Amino acid sequence: xxxxxxxxxxxxxxxxxxxxxxxxxxxxxxxxxxxxxxxxxxxxxxxxxxxxxxxxxxxxxxxxxxxxxxxxxxxxxxxxxxxxxxxxxxxxxxxxxxxxxxxxxxxxx
Amino acid sequence: xxxxxxxxxxxxxxxxxxxxxxxxxxxxxxxxxxxxxxxxxxxxxxxxxxxxxxxxxxxxxxxxxxxxxxxxxxxxxxxxxxxxxxxxxxxxxxxxxxxxxxxxxxxxxxxxxxx
Numbered sequence: 001x002x003x004x005x006x007x008x009x010x011x012x013x014x015x016x017x018x019x020x021x022x023x024x025x026x027x028x029x030x031x032x033x034x035x036x037x038x039x040x041x042x043x044x045x046x047x048x049x050x051x052x053x054x055x056x057x058x059x060x061x062x063x064x065x066x067x068x069x070x071x072x073x074x075x076x077x078x079x080x081x082x083x084x085x086x087x088x089x090x091x092x093x094x095x096x097x098x099x100x101x102x103x104x105x106x107x108x109x
Numbered sequence: 110x111x112x113x114x115x116x117x118x119x120x121x122x123x124x125x126x127x128x129x130x131x132x133x134x135x136x137x138x139x140x141x142x143x144x145x146x147x148x149x150x151x152x153x154x155x156x157x158x159x160x161x162x163x164x165x166x167x168x169x170x171x172x173x174x175x176x177x178x179x180x181x182x183x184x185x186x187x188x189x190x191x192x193x194x195x196x197x198x199x200x201x202x203x204x205x206x207x208x209x210x211x212x213x214x215x216x217x218x219x220x221x222x223x224x
Contacts, residue, residue, distance in 0.1 A: 042217065
């Protein structure tokens with residue numbers, strides 16, 4: 001089983017809509033989780049950190065369910081600039097990040 | 110806002126040649142990392158570095174790879190004898206500390222093409 005699994009998409013969503021992604025992880029010892037976004041051929045950039053049950057930042061909400069070993073990302077009122085690949089990331093020890101393959105999102109005008 | 114920088118942005122080399130990829134981490138950060146991303150695939154951890162030592166490395170980071178902090182600002186990744194399969198985007202990252210809440214900030218990457 002993959003360490004971090006995501007639906008690769010693509011998700012094509014009209015502007016203004018709400019979209020949600022899920023990510024599952026295999027190791028119950030994982031300590032922290034992150035959502036990074038990656039634009040085409042660019043570096044990953046941190047979107048949100050998730051340590052406890054959830055985190056909200058403006059239009060973005062991340063939830064963590066340790067019992068079911070999944071993390072979700074909700075984007076409300078989506079904008080054209082939200083088009084990117086969203087990377088689910090776990091950290092088990094103190095250093096190494098383990099990335100999922102990413103979910104591609106395209107916001108349609 | 111401080112950022113991680115990397116040079117060159119694109120490196121083309123012949124198979125079997127040595128390459129050195131350079132990174133300047135954020136100035137007050139203590140932990141440094143290299144990741145790579147083969148086109149169309151996920152980002153993969155290569156190595157982490159702290160206090161002038163490798164603290165963790167992946168299976169990918171074999172004897173062909175080495176890292177060094179030659180001075181107070183640069184952090185380098187050397188590939189001794191490049192293979193075709195080393196073609197990828199190489200990202201350097203740094204973090205202030207290495208607690209589970211500490212954020213790793215990524216540089217813009219070096220695209221390595223091995224011919």
